[in-house]
Amino acid sequence: MNYLIVLKCLQHYRCTCFRILFGGNHLYVFNNPNKSGARKDITYEEAQKEIAKGAGIGISSEGGKSKADLILEEELVSMMPLVYRANAMAVELKRNVKFELVLVSPEMRGLQEGLTEVGLKKFHLSFVHNLSEDTRFMWEKARFMNRYYGMQEMYENKQDGEEWNMPKERDPFYEAPDSKSFLGSAIVFLQPLAYLMDSEETYPIVDFTGEELGELSVQLSPCNSSGKELIGDYVNDPKEIIGQNYGFMIKIQSARGLPRRIDKVIYEIKCNGIEWL
Known part of the structure; x- marks a missing residue:
């Protein structure tokens, strides 16, 4: 199929290159030949960091980053395309759910400040929101990854014309409304x-x-x-x-x-x- 892409920008901005993302893994850079400016080649990882920053989930660039921050940033960048794909597959398969990446501080997990060093400064999970039932669930990264591969298999079966629909108990998009999920925390002073x-x-x-x-x-x-x-x-x-x-x-x-x-x-x-x- 052929598509016409229309890019618009305000006249007072110098638009020299656009990042165009299709799905979760097709990323292009458009350089406008009619605009002057230094052309900069970027890598896929750099573009993903820009997208993460634009989505408001990037790590602050002020000051030097700790090793834990760098690890977390790398994990965010690697997870974002998977979340995009999961949402795209949900739309294609008519599963009325939405996935979002979130960051959860150690305090929200009941950890004390002094114990949250490398890798535990922040903890991100996949947040699932059922749009029709208004039910929300917190998934750890490992749980999301296990479900993601099931979603991918489901989607590929549909693309190949094979039997793809599943009963709820086997559907990777489905979570029973009575499933346990993290709600929040309260700090009690002793x-x-x-x-x-x-x-x-x-x-x-x-x-x-x-x-x-x-x-x-x-x-x-x-x-x-x-x-x-x-x-x-x-x-x-x-x-x-x-x-x-x-x-x-x-x-x-x-x-x-x-x-x-x-x-x-x-x-x-x-x-x-x-x-x-």
């Missing part, structure tokens, strides 16, 4: 426990983009070694209880203001690398 004081506070639930989704009401109570709550045994200085055996009880009172699409919430609690459900 300082009152250091003084053997109980507390009941409300904390914002924040998703991976920093948007507040709701609020979490949490009650903290200090306990003795047998699990009995301590009432009125306050201390003026936390150093007074160093070396003594104490525990604490966490009570999730409520989660309010969550989106209507959320049917059931499972709480995962992390403290100093220890995890409870």
Whole structure:
């Protein structure tokens, strides 16, 4: 098939070369012969970095980049074409879903600041949004890659005229609405426990983009070694209880203001690398 490509630009801009991307892996550079200016040859990787920056998911170029930033940038550049292709295949196969690359900070994954060095400064996942049902899921990169190869096989079977449609349980685009998915996190401050004081506070639930989704009401109570709550045994200085055996009880009172699409919430609690459900 033949296509006519029309490129428009404002007169006061010096348009000397355009990046033209078809799908996820056909990238061209158009040099306008009627415009003067230095012609610069670019590589596919450089163009992908430009696209990532234009999409707002590039790494900041201010100052020197750490090794972790460079690794993350390389991963973003390599993943972007796959996401483009997955979205294109979804349209072709009439699967009403959309994939987006996102970055998730270590804090959103319950990690402490001092533990997030090389490779863990930021963590990106594939975000799936079902347009008709308004259901959203977070996929780790490995999960997305496993599904991607299934999407590709499905698409190629259709192109070859073979049987390609699958039941929902085998469809790589499908995710059951009741599947577990990361919603957000709330940071709970434990300082009152250091003084053997109980507390009941409300904390914002924040998703991976920093948007507040709701609020979490949490009650903290200090306990003795047998699990009995301590009432009125306050201390003026936390150093007074160093070396003594104490525990604490966490009570999730409520989660309010969550989106209507959320049917059931499972709480995962992390403290100093220890995890409870």
